[in-house]
Amino acid sequence: MAKITMREAISQALWEEMERDEKVFLLGEEIGVWGGTYAVTKGFYDHFGDRRVKDTPIAESVIVGAAIGAAMTGLRPVAEIMTINFAFAAFDHIVNEAAKMHAMFGGQMTVPLVIRTPGGGGRQLGATHSQTPDAIFAHFPGLIVAAPGTPEDAKGMLKSAIRSNDPVLFIEHALMYQVRGEVPEGDYTIPIGKSKVQRPGKDVTIVTYSRGLDLSMKAADKLAKEGIDVEIVDLRTLRPLDMGPVLESFKKTNRAVIVEEGWKSFGVGAEIQSRIYEEAFDYVDAPIKRVAQKEVPLPYNRTLEQLALPQVEDVIQAVKEVL
Amino acid sequence: MEKNQYLDIYHQMVLIRRVEEEAAQLYQQGKIGGFLHLYIGQEAVSTGLISARKPQDHIITAYRDHGVAINAGLTARQVIAELLGKATGMSKGKGGSMHMADPNLRLWGGHAVVGAHLPIATGLALGDQYAGRDGVTICMFGDGASNIGWFHEALNLSKVWNLPVLWVCENNQYGMGTAVDRASAVTEIQRKADGYAIPNERVDGMNVMEVHQVSERVFDYIRSGNGPYFLEIMTYRFRGHSMGDPERYRQQEEVRCWQENDPIGIYQDHLVANNVATLKELNAIELAVIEEVKDAVEFAENSPEPSPDELFKDIYVETY
Numbered sequence: 001m002a003k004i005t006m007r008e009a010i011s012q013a014l015w016e017e018m019e020r021d022e023k024v025f026l027l028g029e030e031i032g033v034w035g036g037t038y039a040v041t042k043g044f045y046d047h048f049g050d051r052r053v054k055d056t057p058i059a060e061s062v063i064v065g066a067a068i069g070a071a072m073t074g075l076r077p078v079a080e081i082m083t084i085n086f087a088f089a090a091f092d093h094i095v096n097e098a099a100k101m102h103a104m105f106g107g108q109m110t111v112p113l114v115i116r117t118p119g120g121g122g123r124q125l126g127a128t129h130s131q132t133p134d135a136i137f138a139h140f141p142g143l144i145v146a147a148p149g150t151p152e153d154a155k156g157m158l159k160s161a162i163r164s165n166d167p168v169l170f171i172e173h174a175l176m177y178q179v180r181g182e183v184p185e186g187d188y189t190i191p192i193g194k195s196k197v198q199r200p201g202k203d204v205t206i207v208t209y210s211r212g213l214d215l216s217m218k219a220a221d222k223l224a225k226e227g228i229d230v231e232i233v234d235l236r237t238l239r240p241l242d243m244g245p246v247l248e249s250f251k252k253t254n255r256a257v258i259v260e261e262g263w264k265s266f267g268v269g270a271e272i273q274s275r276i277y278e279e280a281f282d283y284v285d286a287p288i289k290r291v292a293q294k295e296v297p298l299p300y301n302r303t304l305e306q307l308a309l310p311q312v313e314d315v316i317q318a319v320k321e322v323l
Numbered sequence: 324m325e326k327n328q329y330l331d332i333y334h335q336m337v338l339i340r341r342v343e344e345e346a347a348q349l350y351q352q353g354k355i356g357g358f359l360h361l362y363i364g365q366e367a368v369s370t371g372l373i374s375a376r377k378p379q380d381h382i383i384t385a386y387r388d389h390g391v392a393i394n395a396g397l398t399a400r401q402v403i404a405e406l407l408g409k410a411t412g413m414s415k416g417k418g419g420s421m422h423m424a425d426p427n428l429r430l431w432g433g434h435a436v437v438g439a440h441l442p443i444a445t446g447l448a449l450g451d452q453y454a455g456r457d458g459v460t461i462c463m464f465g466d467g468a469s470n471i472g473w474f475h476e477a478l479n480l481s482k483v484w485n486l487p488v489l490w491v492c493e494n495n496q497y498g499m500g501t502a503v504d505r506a507s508a509v510t511e512i513q514r515k516a517d518g519y520a521i522p523n524e525r526v527d528g529m530n531v532m533e534v535h536q537v538s539e540r541v542f543d544y545i546r547s548g549n550g551p552y553f554l555e556i557m558t559y560r561f562r563g564h565s566m567g568d569p570e571r572y573r574q575q576e577e578v579r580c581w582q583e584n585d586p587i588g589i590y591q592d593h594l595v596a597n598n599v600a601t602l603k604e605l606n607a608i609e610l611a612v613i614e615e616v617k618d619a620v621e622f623a624e625n626s627p628e629p630s631p632d633e634l635f636k637d638i639y640v641e642t643y
Contacts, residue, residue: 025453057483062442062476069446072431075453092439105424105432106415107637141638165640193643240643
């Protein structure tokens with residue numbers, strides 16, 4: 001096992017899939033000559049050339065639209081949307097075209113498409129560039145929404161996404177590109193649509209995903225010193241949602257905290273919380289808590305921004321409240 | 324062109340007209356739900372275009388798609404069955420009027436959100452360019468679509484990447500009930516293509532032979548690697564935007580004027596005047612079409628409804 005960054009893991013997945021399958025190609029803003037805004041595709045243009053690494057105009061709808069059309073003809077495009085905030089400019093093409101093409105024509109068409117996009121706040125980019133709107137996209141049947149929280153999962157799930165015949169929105173967290181983790185050598189895949197226990201424990205279940213995993217792991221380390229044994233279930237994919245490991249864990253601990261970076265209202269936590277109440281009500285020993293972003297457009301000022309974003313201390317406090 | 328090709332074009336135009344007239348009746352009988360946008364009056368546009376395509380050429384269009392579906396090779400049975408929401412429709416009754424497609428015929432829909440399929444068309448063309456195939460993508464849309472952002476993103480990219488796509492604006496003078504000059508800063512839609520350095524021309528969309536001949540020439544141009552091309556095809560829909568259109572936005576006199584310019588009548592005159600076919604031969608085609616559509620309606624009405632377990636099918640390809 002090699003210890004590499006999230007950025008390297010994603011980059012390796014793309015590189016290896018492009019080497020493996022000539023039908024895989026990349027398109028997006030500044031992914032080629034520039035090397036990627038977050039340097040994920042650094043070196044790709046020189047190696048694969050402009051046929052397979054396509055710089056696009058700043059025009060998100062046609063980036064996704066072109067990727068959909070190419071996918072319908074049998075190619076496997078990986079479109080990069082520079083940040084998930086710009087995915088709103090391509091919203092129709094993601095949720096109204098890509099997500100519906102297979103069902104709407106009675107299964108005649110397939111859209112083997114991946115849209116990679118970094119999201120999340122915490123970098124003082126202001127209100128329009130710092131959002132975590134994952135739940136909005138997860139609302140739509142027909143779309144896959146993946147959001148891995150470790151380099152190992154990111155590499156394995158991105159490979160699965162590229163090989164999948166369904167449209168996948170693959171959400172990365174911009175603050176996590178530098179996070180390191182162990183990644184298996186060689187070619188491997190990790191299935192889409194499977195939650196995973198990332199840390200076993202017995203006292204409280206934390207359900208989280210993406211950067212929430214990082215916060216939760218740190219919180220769990222601190223809580224362990226106080227003798228509180230936390231189990232962490234990483235959703236990894238928001239749609240389709242795999243509640244199996246969540247319910248299994250909850251039936252053991254009877255207490256849960258859900259940690260997400262998006263706003264609490266109508267969010268991922270709201271969905272998980274109600275599913276637990278619906279499917280494991282008899283096991284509930286305490287009200288399920290949600291840790292999420294404060295209900296404000298994210299401010300630029302660093303102190304205010306951090307005040308709005310969920311912190312390790314918020315997770316620790318919520319865990320103590322449900323105990 | 325051989326005589327049978329001329330007659331086939333006539334057959335397609337008459338078949339579209341008859342299918343649409345029948346669809347209007349079925350709608351009024353409550354057998355067709357949702358929206359129904361009829362192609363009556365515009366038959367020469369898609370018939371002229373698609374009769375000039377090669378089998379490897381893609382077609383993608385907007386929601387006024389029944390005629391395009393027939394031109395692409397779908398049967399009257401499949402079209403009417405889909406309109407009736409039956410399991411035997413090409414989209415298993417899940418698409419309806421606005422979502423007719425058959426990838427085997429390279430007909431990629433039938434898209435209901437105005438202008439949203441233009442970016443997708445660039446991708447179909449990119450698929451051919453990437454694979455080194457010589458297909459042309461024909462993307463049809465209305466005048467109203469030229470005002471939405473997607474139109475501009477798609478035209479721009481098609482030129483920047485030199486994609487083999489033919490942009491076809493079917494200018495039927497109204498985006499729903501809004502006349503072109505009330506919605507578009509330029510009323511000659513073709514001029515918008517100038518902004519993207521895409522060669523363009525205007526065509527008489529009531530004359531199927533003119534559309535066919537221009538299309539043949541333009542397909543060759545695109546197929547030779549010259550990049551995108553833009554046609555503004557002038558036409559008129561004889562019926563309302565959809566069923567239940569009060570048509571307060573246009574004068575009956577204007578409608579009558581265009582109806583005298585019926586594309587089927589013009590083509591009939593052309594065939595007879597040039598001794599390609601006799602009126603008797605054309606009349607025989609019309610009678611055959613009446614039977615063909617009658618059979619299609621019977622087939623569709625006797626077809627099964629989709630079974631309830633169809634509800635959860637075809638949402639995803641993979642199992643998760």
